[in-house]
Amino acid sequence: MSSQLVLASTSVYRQALLQKLALPFEACNPDIDETPNSNESAKELVLRLAKAKAKAGAKNFPQGLIIGSDQVAVIDGKIIGKPLNRDNAIKQLSMASGKSITFYTGLALYNANTNAMCADVEAFTVHFRVLTATQITAYVDKEQPFYCAGSFKSEGLGIALFDRLEGRDPNTLIGLPLILLTEMLLSQGVDVLS
Template identity: 60%
Template sequence: MNTKIILASTSIYRKEILSKLQLPFDCISPETDEKALENENAEELVLRLAKAKALAGAKLYQQTSQTNDEALVIGSDQVAVINGNIIGKPLTQDNAIKQLQQASGQAITFYTGLSVINSDSLQAHSIVEPFTVHFRQLTLEEITRYVELEQPLYCAGSFKSEGLGIALFDKLAGDDPNTLIGLPLIKLIALLKCHGLDVLTSQ
């Protein structure tokens, strides 16, 4: 029986990252309420949501699959934290400018929850991976111009590190630069191996 890989996300950035592994995969859009629970911290939030997305994706795969093939379903969620506060997607240019003004000269830690679940057994392996971005001191002119050029309105923290956002930083601190874009590949490879799938020998 074949093992399929399913990404429980419609994020183009996560698709691009997962494509680096050169394994075929399909995408499923999980219907998941992403609101934080009362007194839930950033790490608890992303871990819970990553598990929820993976489980929702596994159940959707069970309902829609035309074969008996098992699948390894990947769920991921990310939030940014500055000065102890969770910051989300800005959605507007004004909010993006405010977020970057707040980040100027500061360190923002991104927490990415990652979960891989077997669609047959519903056994899951999950982790939280941190990554810290140190911003340089930014002028309002620099911030405004950056937001105009890259329109990072749907990115937590109001930047795209894979693009011009790199010009905002002093340094990056973390084990895997893919984490910052939303899918920590090094940890994902390890989680897939926990489920018996070796990325290199499965090619």
């Protein structure tokens, strides 16, 4: 691989996902303003932020292939973010009980050397079981998903909250759609299987 691969994210979850591709990479903090624009849809928001993160990462890696990613969850047409505390996590999971949440993950791959940008949005839907208040509280206390959009960790005990999952790539739910990333890398001359 001639270009350095860089993940513009400090997320340990995204870093762990990228390690699955067995490519050497560095991680950096993109340090961008993630405030939504007025009347911006969930898909528009994550696409804009993924591109902005990739471009921000290029400041320190001018010859790199920079990966930017951003994710939001949508329930009943409303964007929900990370709960940040126990009460908000319980509230989010109570809202989700018996319903479906769609996660939109924006992914961008920026070739800082050629100025080429690949970007797209991948959707993934989680269908929740009907949950009791006791189940929700027990889950939140055990896993403390305070920094996860939607208030769960699907790679952990959170899987017990679901009736079914729907989408092309389960990695999307954790925040980095690897199938799409593999396609984007190939378009930039990086074949993860060679």
